[in-house]
Amino acid sequence: MSSRIPIVPENTEPLPRLRENEGMLSWVASVDHKQIGIMYLICCMVFFLIGGLEALLIRIQLAQPEFGFLSPEVYNQMFTMHGTTMIFFVVMPFLIGVGVYLVPLMIGARDMAFPRLNALSFWLFVFGGILIYYSFLTQSGAPDVGWFAYSPLSEKPFSLNKGPTYWALGLLATGIGSVASGLNNVVTILTMRTPGMTMRRLPLFVWMILVTSFLLIFVIPIITSAFAMMLLDRLLGATFFTPAHGGSAILWQHFFWGFGHPEVYILILPAFGIISEVIPVFSRKPIYGYEFVAGSTVAIGLLSLGVWVHHMFAVGLGDVTNLYFSFASMLIAIPTGVKVLNWVATMWGGKIIFATPMLFATAFIIEFVIGGLTGVAIASVPIDWVVTDSYFIVAHFHYALFGGSLFAIFAGVYYWFPKFTGRMMSETLGKWHFWLTVIGFNLTFFIQHFLGMMGMPRRTYTYHDFPYWGSMNLISTIGAIVLAVSVLVFVWNILQSLKRGEKAGGNPWNAWTLEWATTSPPAVHNFDLVPPVRGRRPLWDLAHPDMPDEPDAKVV
Ligand code: HEM
Ligand SMILES: [Cu+2]
Numbered sequence: 001m002s003s004r005i006p007i008v009p010e011n012t013e014p015l016p017r018l019r020e021n022e023g024m025l026s027w028v029a030s031v032d033h034k035q036i037g038i039m040y041l042i043c044c045m046v047f048f049l050i051g052g053l054e055a056l057l058i059r060i061q062l063a064q065p066e067f068g069f070l071s072p073e074v075y076n077q078m079f080t081m082h083g084t085t086m087i088f089f090v091v092m093p094f095l096i097g098v099g100v101y102l103v104p105l106m107i108g109a110r111d112m113a114f115p116r117l118n119a120l121s122f123w124l125f126v127f128g129g130i131l132i133y134y135s136f137l138t139q140s141g142a143p144d145v146g147w148f149a150y151s152p153l154s155e156k157p158f159s160l161n162k163g164p165t166y167w168a169l170g171l172l173a174t175g176i177g178s179v180a181s182g183l184n185n186v187v188t189i190l191t192m193r194t195p196g197m198t199m200r201r202l203p204l205f206v207w208m209i210l211v212t213s214f215l216l217i218f219v220i221p222i223i224t225s226a227f228a229m230m231l232l233d234r235l236l237g238a239t240f241f242t243p244a245h246g247g248s249a250i251l252w253q254h255f256f257w258g259f260g261h262p263e264v265y266i267l268i269l270p271a272f273g274i275i276s277e278v279i280p281v282f283s284r285k286p287i288y289g290y291e292f293v294a295g296s297t298v299a300i301g302l303l304s305l306g307v308w309v310h311h312m313f314a315v316g317l318g319d320v321t322n323l324y325f326s327f328a329s330m331l332i333a334i335p336t337g338v339k340v341l342n343w344v345a346t347m348w349g350g351k352i353i354f355a356t357p358m359l360f361a362t363a364f365i366i367e368f369v370i371g372g373l374t375g376v377a378i379a380s381v382p383i384d385w386v387v388t389d390s391y392f393i394v395a396h397f398h399y400a401l402f403g404g405s406l407f408a409i410f411a412g413v414y415y416w417f418p419k420f421t422g423r424m425m426s427e428t429l430g431k432w433h434f435w436l437t438v439i440g441f442n443l444t445f446f447i448q449h450f451l452g453m454m455g456m457p458r459r460t461y462t463y464h465d466f467p468y469w470g471s472m473n474l475i476s477t478i479g480a481i482v483l484a485v486s487v488l489v490f491v492w493n494i495l496q497s498l499k500r501g502e503k504a505g506g507n508p509w510n511a512w513t514l515e516w517a518t519t520s521p522p523a524v525h526n527f528d529l530v531p532p533v534r535g536r537r538p539l540w541d542l543a544h545p546d547m548p549d550e551p552d553a554k555v556v
Helices: 023-028 033-061 072-106 115-137 163-191 204-236 249-283 290-304 319-331 333-347 356-378 381-387 391-421 427-453 469-500 538-543
Strands: none
Touching: 023 033, 033 072, 033 115, 033 391, 033 469, 072 115, 072 163, 072 204, 072 249, 072 391, 115 163, 163 204, 204 249, 204 290, 249 290, 249 333, 249 356, 249 391, 290 333, 319 333, 319 356, 319 381, 333 356, 356 381, 356 391, 356 427, 381 427, 391 427, 391 469, 427 469
């Protein structure tokens, strides 16, 4: 019966009452994954502008030695809020939001498994963000103890202001939402795939969201418990993390990094997923080594749970401990290298189209490799002892998080904007945005490797006029200004394209995964008909029935 065209029958049950409201209320009260996804993206953009402004203020303060642009107190609040914002309110929810929008479409489902839980996750994220930013309005200002809030500094006797309390409460709320997102994704991906969408045919972005979701479920509770203990210490006089009263300050570090290291994989795995979707489409080739890309993600997810002490080499936990964690950290380079190899092999010999998404994806590979290489270097204990808490570390993680995660997010926005809105983004403005970002980013952060090796500590309000420090910091600040301009171009591109962008049609990039099989933007119910899935590239199979991806695939 292979001539039968197996179309999944349209589900004719009445829809759960989606979009029963009009106007603003239709958004605020929405349980539709696409509207919730869009709301995530809008909120993240707002937080990105705020976090970027904080970064700019930091960089202006550091533009020259002994500068007094910010007070030391405000400086501490700025780097704390900048780090916290970028990690918890920009990159993480951006990736979760893109996932919420795309996962159901990519697996041919109508919505997430638990639409109301999905809305709850989103609103907890908004609530947490507002709570943390509200602290600016209190008399003593925002949290100022760094994004990892080490005890005992963050404990009551050393931080009498309310900032750290708001910080813990806000992140606690957001974290509960993230666990719910993780559960929602896992159930959705495991149970709601359209017939034929086996795990081996799952789009790689969905694979990476799946692994990320398991990480969310396993590691957010670690930090949630630590937040609860910190709040007990601060509000009710408990002493979990105060050594003076029998508590342990190092315990906080174990909790924080037990969560914190997997967290950086929560920030990068979905980014790998975006790259793994963009590169094949713009190289006009199927991904090279699908099994290895998916399998290495699982390996990275597992390994990431057992390396947290590389953030604590300077604590002095002993040689055996340090040796184990050093070795385990270096192991992660293997599955990561496998991915890079697969992306490059996908591009190799392909008919590469350097549209804006592909430009960002290509730059991602180069910059992420730089961040990865410095990462392997500081996984070596003696090297880490030299550069820990210096600007070398700031350079390292910005290459991973900005040159990596954020570049992937930009690639993803340019790639899926037509699906989200029905309109193309401007390629001209896109190229301006790309080049300004590449130049600004590398100008800001590359030189910080050297500043760090010359001894400039991170989280430093100002510095003496040592040879070259002033001019090197000035270069970094000029880079940050270029980045600020690039962000304006990006925002302008979004606004212009929303109004005047070319109409996109269903599948403007000639891509192969299911989200492109429906209209742009998709109807409330996503698909009228889900195309048959008989391989990894269902839309390719539909267009080329004579040379399908899996020639002997059975019709389901
Ligand atoms: C928009 C351009 C950005 C600039 C110019 C910038 C600049 C900086 C600077 C100068 C510091 C060091 C402050 C200090 O140690 O005194 C810093 C810290 C930090 N940044 Fe960024 N950054 C940017 C984007 C990002 C992004 C996209 C992320 C994450 C996804 C990020 C995450 C962090 C974190 C976690 C810290 C550490 C904060 C702390 O020490 O508690 N930054 N940033
Ligand atoms: Cu780590």
